[in-house]
Amino acid sequence: MTQTAAVLECDLQAAGADLQRAVLANLTGRRSIRRYLPRPLAEAEVEEILHAIVWAPSAHNRQPVRVIRLEAMPWKTRLAQAMGERLRADRLRDGDCAELVEQDVRRSFARITGAPLVLVLCMDMSPTDHYPDARRQNAERTMAAQSVAAAAQNGLLAAHALGLGACWMCGPLFCPQAVVEALNAPRHWEPQLLLTIGHPANGGKPPSRHAAETMVWRPD
Numbered sequence: 001m002t003q004t005a006a007v008l009e010c011d012l013q014a015a016g017a018d019l020q021r022a023v024l025a026n027l028t029g030r031r032s033i034r035r036y037l038p039r040p041l042a043e044a045e046v047e048e049i050l051h052a053i054v055w056a057p058s059a060h061n062r063q064p065v066r067v068i069r070l071e072a073m074p075w076k077t078r079l080a081q082a083m084g085e086r087l088r089a090d091r092l093r094d095g096d097c098a099e100l101v102e103q104d105v106r107r108s109f110a111r112i113t114g115a116p117l118v119l120v121l122c123m124d125m126s127p128t129d130h131y132p133d134a135r136r137q138n139a140e141r142t143m144a145a146q147s148v149a150a151a152a153q154n155g156l157l158a159a160h161a162l163g164l165g166a167c168w169m170c171g172p173l174f175c176p177q178a179v180v181e182a183l184n185a186p187r188h189w190e191p192q193l194l195l196t197i198g199h200p201a202n203g204g205k206p207p208s209r210h211a212a213e214t215m216v217w218r219p220d
């Protein structure tokens with residue numbers, strides 16, 4: 001190997017190591033960001049995020065994830081209202097204080113309508129396997145939901161890699177039918193979650209995590 005080739009090889013190795021560190025830092029440096037600047041995303045940024053979502057792993061590669069993309073205020077408002085109505089009804093039925101319930105409904109409304117981009121991630125069971133017995137059918141549903149969750153995580157990480165903020169909201173899981181009806185989406189799509197995405201207005205809450213060794217069981 002010539003001296004030039006050796007230097008080049010060394011540079012490439014260093015670049016590879018930097019890239020590895022950057023990917024790992026993207027995993028741990030991501031935070032849930034719940035407030036955004038009132039600035040729209042570039043189309044290229046939205047496409048990168050959708051691309052990352054599409055490339056998530058899925059059970060048998062059946063790709064059951066479907067995405068409802070919302071940027072226009074009337075649609076975000078329809079979604080926030082539909083979810084708010086359901087949240088209010090559920091919480092009042094639980095006997096929660098009406099004032100606190102209204103606070104929560106208002107907060108959820110503001111978070112959804114205040115995000116430049118909202119992606120509702122849904123599960124479509126039609127490309128998955130179908131079993132006659134509940135045990136295997138439940139496992140298949142769980143796998144599809146896990147596949148949607150993997151896609152959601154890809155979306156969060158892509159947003160972070162692009163310098164954007166994002167947060168997962170589980171609300172749609174509690175009112176899937178109301179969500180597809182409000183958004184005029186295919187009725188067999190089953191909303192699992194939504195991601196709010198935008199330019200961060202803050203850095204998010206400081207993270208805390210269990211130490212890895214407290215979560216790991218290693219049988220002797």
Ligand SMILES: Cc1cc2nc3c(=O)[nH]c(=O)nc-3n(C[C@H](O)[C@H](O)[C@H](O)COP(=O)(O)O)c2cc1C
Nearest residue numbers: 030031032033034167168169170171204205207208
């Ligand atoms: C399944 C799931 C559901 C979540 N639902 C909500 C939610 O409804 N509202 C919210 O503000 N954050 C929600 N989050 C975000 C978590 O609160 C957040 O990931 C956690 O507090 C850790 O903070 P970090 O993401 O900044 O590391 C959810 C996260 C997951 C994985």
